[in-house]
Amino acid sequence: MILTVTLNAALDVTYHVPTLVPGGTHRAEPSGARAGGKGVNVARVLHALGHDTLVTGFAGGDTGSAIRADLAAAGIQEALVEPSAPARRTVTIVSTKDDSATAFNEPGPRLSIEDWMWFTDRYHELASRAEVVVLSGSLPPGLPDHVYAQLLGATRTPAILDTSGPPLLEGVAARPRVVKPNADELAATGVADPVVAARRLRERGAGAVVASRGADGLLAVTGHGSWRAAAPEPLRGNPTGAGDACVAALAAGLATGSPWPAQLANAVALSAAAVACPLAGDVDLDIYRSLVPLVSVEDLDADADR
């Protein structure tokens, strides 16, 4: 079982408008609310691929009930803790004219110490049974930056960390097997060259660094080599779920122990299959399967070290 942790799960609401006009009044068609947050999206992709997956984290209040109901309807197993404060909503406005998405993300619930104790008890039990743990996304307000470091330190199960800012930098020190920064998060480490920045994250404790760089594909710096992987051509569409699909591929690869070049080809193809879908967490499996053999994986150490 792959356990995905979403400390700040959300009820994602999407509205479609012809064009977003700042200052205007729009008749907005809601296209249903669904369970979201990065770890939930990762679980949704893993579930679509046929992997045994389990969602945990926090989901309280009416929004939490709606999150749980949506996961149940999708057949995704969850063991979410229910704090008294309601889960956040996110509101995304999709402009149908140019397919652009404008997102408004609530910060999330204020948790109590009791909520946290309930969660850590459950987390310890679930992580010990998991093949891989995925820790994804932002933190609800009030949780300290080293929360992912503590969760990583509490389990020997291989873990992937996908977050940003101080929680990423603090988490890296707790030696996650893989971290997946995007280009901005990599640049935020203060090092301009992405390969050098990825090496620094490894020096700080990450087992491997897989950086997603949008249309430029993936950069991987690992203990077994460095690679750059890219799709034959950039896909147009909705980039919001691409990073989560990449993490899903890495989690599946970690669970099955496949070699890095194969993992990276899967991750690039699955990211592209997510870009083709309008909602984060969805992937087009036909696109995924057809793209895997077309992904180019370049060995960055080929001339330098061998």
Next chain:
Amino acid sequence: MILTVTLNAALDVTYHVPTLVPGGTHRAEPSGARAGGKGVNVARVLHALGHDTLVTGFAGGDTGSAIRADLAAAGIQEALVEPSAPARRTVTIVSTKDDSATAFNEPGPRLSIEDWMWFTDRYHELASRAEVVVLSGSLPPGLPDHVYAQLLGATRTPAILDTSGPPLLEGVAARPRVVKPNADELAATGVADPVVAARRLRERGAGAVVASRGADGLLAVTGHGSWRAAAPEPLRGNPTGAGDACVAALAAGLATGSPWPAQLANAVALSAAAVACPLAGDVDLDIYRSLVPLVSVEDLDADADR
């Protein structure tokens, strides 16, 4: 008692962002959800002025429960019917940099014939006890354009109609005591000159037409004369609740039988008192009281007819 009817009541959610960037991702601070819809806003203003008021209309589902809870917390009496389909939400993004508001309004619930029968039974009973009935706002999807006409025809209680498009034009034929179009709604009748357009609405059946024209104040064409009323200087702020505050003043005036020039001075001052508040339905009573004696009311028939 003044009865306000809100067929498409809403749970209004407001988010504050520094600047709205189309295509961007925003950390959005919610400032609480509250009961909304034009008739609810009118009731809120009447309640603030000390009038006995009652809210009816539809409010189902979780959003309906939240609407009822918010009205109870504000001390506003309600007799809302609860259909199975949930009440709509509206999402307003306030950009704190320039105070601009960008609104996304869901269309509303699909009502059943049974819902409608429950409502009309309740409406007949409540309208017969009311001094004034206020019918405000848009219709949920599926309700026909002559719905306000039918509600107006079913009661002899003096009524104010504040809506737009076909429901306004069809409603006018059912002889409401007052209609309150805004400048756009008046122009949509196809007549460019606002005084002529207002006269046409009277010919179609409206007892009086009070048109709100933003910073240009109010234009009133009634059976007792025509007036233009304006504040000494235009107020800057949030215009969304100004029309509802104007309707509240007209409803109060109709209930007490005050003469038109006094009603219009109150309506202009109360609209300005709403513009000064960030949320629709709120009014600054100090601004209201200080502005009433400063409103200019010009008799448009003074030279022409007398």
